[in-house]
Amino acid sequence: xxxxxxxxxxxxxxxxxxxxxxxxxxxxxxxxxxxxxxxxxxxxxxxxxxxxxxxxxxxxxxxxxxxxxxxxxxxxxxxxxxxxxxxxxxxxxxxxxxxxxxxxxxxxxxxxxxxxxxxxxxxxxxxxxxxxxxxxxxxxxxxxxxxxxxxxxxxxxxxxxxxxxxxxxxxxxxxxxxxxxxxxxxxxxxxxxxxxxxxxxxxxxxxxxxxxxxxxxxxxxxxxxxxxxxxxxxxxxxxxxxxxxxxxxxxxxxxxxxxxxxxxxxxxxxxxxxxxxxxxxxxxxxxxxxxxxxxxxxxxxxxxxxxxxxxxxxxxxxxxxxxxxxxxxxxxxxxxxxxxxxxxxxxxxxxxxxxxxxxxxxxxxxxxxxxxxxxxxxxxxxxxxxxxxxxxxxxxxxxxxxxxxxxxxxxxxxxxxxxxxxxxxxxxxxxxxxxxxxxxxxxxxxxxxxxxxxxxxxxxxxxxxxxxxxxxxxxxxxxxxxxxxxxxxxxxxxxxxxxxxxxxxxxxxxxxxxxxxxxxxxxxxxxxxxxxxxxxxxxxxxxxxxxxxxxxxxxxxxxxxxxxxxxxxxxxxxxxxxxxxx
Amino acid sequence: xxxxxxxxxxxxxxxxxxxxxxxxxxxxxxxxxxxxxxxxxxxxxxxxxxxxxxxxxxxxxxxxxxxxxxxxxxxxxxxxxxxxxxxxxxxxxxxxxxxxxxxxxxxxxxxxxxxxxxxxxxxxxxxxxxxxxxxxxxxxxxxxxxxxxxxxxxxxxxxxxxxxxxxxxxxxxxxxxxxxxxxxxxxxxxxxxxxxxxxxxxxxxxxxxxxxxxxxxxxxxxxxxxxxxxxxxxxxxxxxxxxxxxxxxxxxxxxxxxxxxxxxxxxxxxxxxxxxxxxxxxxxxxxxxxxxxxxxxxxxxxxxx
Numbered sequence: 053x054x055x056x057x058x059x060x061x062x063x064x065x066x067x068x069x070x071x072x073x074x075x076x077x078x079x080x081x082x083x084x085x086x087x088x089x090x091x092x093x094x095x096x097x098x099x100x101x102x103x104x105x106x107x108x109x110x111x112x113x114x115x116x117x118x119x120x121x122x123x124x125x126x127x128x129x130x131x132x133x134x135x136x137x138x139x140x141x142x143x144x145x146x147x148x149x150x151x152x153x154x155x156x157x158x159x160x161x162x163x164x165x166x167x168x169x170x171x172x173x174x175x176x177x178x179x180x181x182x183x184x185x186x187x188x189x190x191x192x193x194x195x196x197x198x199x200x201x202x203x204x205x206x207x208x209x210x211x212x213x214x215x216x217x218x219x220x221x222x223x224x225x226x227x228x229x230x231x232x233x234x235x236x237x238x239x240x241x242x243x244x245x246x247x248x249x250x251x252x253x254x255x256x257x258x259x260x261x262x263x264x265x266x267x268x269x270x271x272x273x274x275x276x277x278x279x280x281x282x283x284x285x286x287x288x289x290x291x292x293x294x295x296x297x298x299x300x301x302x303x304x305x306x307x308x309x310x311x312x313x314x315x316x317x318x319x320x321x322x323x324x325x326x327x328x329x330x331x332x333x334x335x336x337x338x339x340x341x342x343x344x345x346x347x348x349x350x351x352x353x354x355x356x357x358x359x360x361x362x363x364x365x366x367x368x369x370x371x372x373x374x375x376x377x378x379x380x381x382x383x384x385x386x387x388x389x390x391x392x393x394x395x396x397x398x399x400x401x402x403x404x405x406x407x408x409x410x411x412x413x414x415x416x417x418x419x420x421x422x423x424x425x426x427x428x429x430x431x432x433x434x435x436x437x438x439x440x441x442x443x444x445x446x447x448x449x450x451x452x453x454x455x456x457x458x459x460x461x462x463x464x465x466x467x468x469x470x471x472x473x474x475x476x477x478x479x480x481x482x483x484x485x486x487x488x489x490x491x492x493x494x495x496x497x498x499x500x501x502x503x504x505x506x507x508x509x510x511x512x513x514x515x516x517x518x519x520x521x522x523x524x525x526x527x528x529x530x531x532x533x534x535x536x537x538x539x540x541x542x543x544x545x546x547x548x549x550x551x552x553x554x555x556x557x558x559x560x561x562x563x564x565x566x567x568x569x570x571x572x573x574x575x576x577x578x579x580x581x582x583x584x585x586x587x588x589x590x591x592x593x594x595x596x597x598x599x600x601x602x603x604x605x606x607x608x609x610x611x612x613x614x615x616x617x618x619x620x621x622x623x624x625x626x627x628x629x630x631x632x633x634x
Numbered sequence: 635x636x637x638x639x640x641x642x643x644x645x646x647x648x649x650x651x652x653x654x655x656x657x658x659x660x661x662x663x664x665x666x667x668x669x670x671x672x673x674x675x676x677x678x679x680x681x682x683x684x685x686x687x688x689x690x691x692x693x694x695x696x697x698x699x700x701x702x703x704x705x706x707x708x709x710x711x712x713x714x715x716x717x718x719x720x721x722x723x724x725x726x727x728x729x730x731x732x733x734x735x736x737x738x739x740x741x742x743x744x745x746x747x748x749x750x751x752x753x754x755x756x757x758x759x760x761x762x763x764x765x766x767x768x769x770x771x772x773x774x775x776x777x778x779x780x781x782x783x784x785x786x787x788x789x790x791x792x793x794x795x796x797x798x799x800x801x802x803x804x805x806x807x808x809x810x811x812x813x814x815x816x817x818x819x820x821x822x823x824x825x826x827x828x829x830x831x832x833x834x835x836x837x838x839x840x841x842x843x844x845x846x847x848x849x850x851x852x853x854x855x856x857x858x859x860x861x862x863x864x865x866x867x868x869x870x871x872x873x874x875x876x877x878x879x880x881x882x883x884x885x886x887x888x889x890x891x892x893x894x895x896x897x898x899x900x901x902x903x904x905x906x907x908x909x910x911x912x913x914x915x916x917x918x919x920x921x922x923x924x925x926x927x928x929x930x931x932x933x934x935x936x937x938x939x
Binding site: 127129130131132134135136187213215241322345346394395396397398428453455457512537538619 | 788789790791792793794795796797798799801802822824831832833834835837
């Protein structure tokens, strides 16, 4: 059938499709749609940098403008992935340099980025605009200097929680006077002091600056001047929020804040002196996002602040808020959608604050829009979880971390199976779940039966047998990422659900009961799964085949299963069909 | 997956041994198709999974019963698929307690071993049936985490990012009752070695002395040294702080660290606690590069070479 629809029209129609899923669907309709779509795709998201190779991406999508990519598995955040495992950005950067001269955006998460890569980025793309490095590492402030100096149209430089080797603050001074395009600057993870004059001048000549996140080294006394130069700010991260109590510093700051009519998000607040918090009160009614998770503020001062923020939608806070503070939150902030409570003293044996499961119950009762929670606490009960589930069936993300990983219901001493079971049963839209506490195979049965929209599951120190893992793999239809540590799950469940693994992005299992033999078998039978055995004890075949591997990382891939950058503690399937180490 | 759940949470509040919980499919299939029993032992046959591969997200028509991918084990055996679906449904209608008291076998066995491996026929502790190696590992696992009050630090627990952990360590809370507490129980520093392709991270708080840290580093980096680290170590009876350099004796490397002020110092000169407080990062340097650091100590180690 002759297809008389002109390509340009189709392209125009496709340009309204921004979601990757839609574009992927469109490209499967027919060959000509596939071809048209691939030439007009401008943005790409690669969830696992090893699932595909740069060559394949470049071959299929010749005209990309924005690349977003993730590297190490999530558990790398907690030091479970040894250094040197991989996720190097350089091969991608180098390949893209030739292929995409008009590239504008690079966003990387959990990847190793070198100064060399940064320099290459800064010199290769004439219209480079956006660089976001989340939880990345491997570069120094010298690399940042290259970006600052050479990217003439830079709009965003965001270094969220990256580990940067901080040689000096001099990098900031490399922004030329002609650079006026900045919209977003996040340097909160850096340690050293930048030149305050250079910073002030940069802010003053950036009329489009919407987001400014300073680092701890910017003292409170400097904050007022900076904010004054950018009254259009929408998101502000302060530096250290402490100074001698002086009325002129205070009033200066309060005046500066009151000029910021568009401020919606606040963060920073290292080393807080609570007496300076009221300087912000004038902006509180407009604030929708508040990140106080680095701020040691006593509960009473927190309550005073929060009760001013009636439009709050997102709150990240330390457990200094205590149950009483969460009660106040539940009473004042009816628009709250996301709550994260972090522990102030996670390694202490005894609780240092009065924060219990009750706080979470209150918030779930009082905040009808609450859909996302990350909560660290020291005790939990099935009754509380059941109440929370009943109160708040609209949860999308529910992550609970009890400091003692195998803590039972503290009232009945039973496992917390029933509680988490209630969560998955009532919260039908649940997409992400992390569990802790004493948990048996039963909770996994509930999860397999109910959590049909669950995409990411994190499990630690839970379960009794392979049955648990089997329930999850066979029941969770939408599962994309599964990460497991220290659970008695092993070969049987893994091999019985081998096909399921190819429908997921990845599976991480560390300190479980997965044997090397099973890994070999899985890799042999599933040619499109890369089964990485990550073991620092030396070659796996120097131990009995039934011996458990330290870590197994299994992910689907269309790239080679013998990635060239494997360190000596990673083993994968050798395509000669005998598993050798690299 | 559409197996209706019969249970409610009230019923479940009775203490149940999870190992008695049968996998419903197995129970159902058993009751319906006797021939399945014989095949159960070999039911875990990877050939089955091989044939099941499709595009991610695709569903083979026979799976319309909505059981899910994992059930392909049983799905393959049953010839009549509509019967399959019906029987699973009827099987699932068995009461929850029936399933518990029933056969309690989960017929998956990779090496053709007894189907009771996973089932636990009323065995009190499922873990006893797992091969010895695994049981030992699990008990070791448990031991290390059932003592939170002891110094045993589990890697990566609680799950808090390094950035946050390091910030907590240097946070000065204004509350009086927490003023006395020290910071985190965890201090990760990077260890690099000249000439090694990648670096390592270690938690300084897990070591109590220079001897411990040097032997740990030795193990970690021994694959990179061409030299005779091990021989030097074997020759020593005990290691004292001042003999740290001797550990790497014969391999031309010295251990150095960067302190809070950004200066590079030789490891071993200051008391251990002072070292852990001020150390930001470690570097195993070639002896020739370390000359500028502490001439007197360098000469001492050179004379011993």
